[in-house]
Amino acid sequence: MKGKIKEYVFITLGMIMVAAGLYFFLMPQKLAVGGANGLAIVINHWIPILSIGAIMIIINIVLFIIGFLIVGTSFGFKTIYASLGTSITISLFERVIPIQQPLVEDIIIQLIFGVFISAIGMGIVFNQNASTGGTDIIAKIINKFFGIELGKGVLISDFIIIIMAGFAFGPELGMYSLLGIILNGVVIDWTIEGISLCKEVNIVSEYSNDIKEYIVNDLERGATIYNAKGAYTGEKKNVVVTVIDRRDFIKLKSYIKGIDKDAFITVSNVYEVLGDGFKNIEE
Structure with a gap:
């Protein structure tokens, strides 16, 4: 139950950011x-009788x-919530x-701020296995079947919209929109990687x-212990391997420093972890 509440808190934060980026800067x-x-x-440009909302x-x-x-269905229910919430x-x-008019006259500033705010929001929503609707759903389907990153999936599914925008509003706005979509895809992937980032820690210590x-x-958290042999000394040692988030890594490093200042530690960034204690492998 606590996990579900946390999911919807993050989805709500993400959809508010998406709405703000769209409304104040892009629209x-x-x-x-x-x-x-x-x-x-x-x-709406070609059929003005239909409102954008409809x-x-x-x-x-x-x-x-x-x-x-x-x-x-899980993706669907959360996506309905995020999409309706955004609208x-x-x-x-x-x-x-x-x-009544753009916040500033400089279209580049509007584009950059709008894309960054909305793309970070989309990344937060995506990370909760949901979507703000629209072509994001197509990106999620592409990711599910072909393993293409979500940001690049959005880029693929939105490219045709850019072509239509060029015909509707002229090549200048069409090119600005294309620039925005490319930036949007990059920021979404950057956001997802940043949220999901964990640390793989390998520890060689007498106090393993x-x-x-x-x-x-x-x-x-879980850990795995390997039996190893030092190449220089020939001594047998235990290597402790674990994957933890950044906050726990700070705690672990402080603990090891307190009991063994001679410990040998290597740390690698891990951008996705599936399994017990982390993201469900089915998502």
Whole structure:
């Protein structure tokens, strides 16, 4: 239950960031930086009788059905929450903080701020196995079947929207939108990697048993012990290997420093960990 609450707290934070990036920076400049929102802006230009909100709803309903059938119900329910929450948040912004013109005249500044804020939000939502809707769902499907990173999946699925934006609003806005989508994909992957980053720690110490006990009992993490032989001394030693998050790594390093200043430690960054205590391998 606690884990579910944490998931939805992060999803809520992410969808608010997505809504803010879209509403305050991208939408005023008609920057169709992919997604259902970008596609809706383009379609609205050609069929103004349909509102952008109505078009987004139609697009998302179709993609939700695909998401349920292919990715699974868990992804679908969380995505519905994130997508509807994003739309509702944008509607609240429209009522409380109406914008008649862009915040600044410089379209590059609007593009950079809008993409960074919304892409970080999307990365947070993606990391909880959800989506803000739109073509994000297609990116998740591509990731599931082909292992392509989510940011690159978004880039692939949104490319056609850029072509449409170029025809609708001219080549200049089309090129700005293309730049935004490329930046968007990079920031999403960077965000996901940063959130999921863990440390693989290899420890050679005379106090390997104490260190193992600390990892298991105090940090409540697993560890593996290997029997090794020093190439220079020929002495038999134990090597303790564990994968922990950055906060626990700081605690572990402090503990080892307190009991064995001669310990030999190597540390590697791990960007994805699947299994007990980490992300479910089925996600």
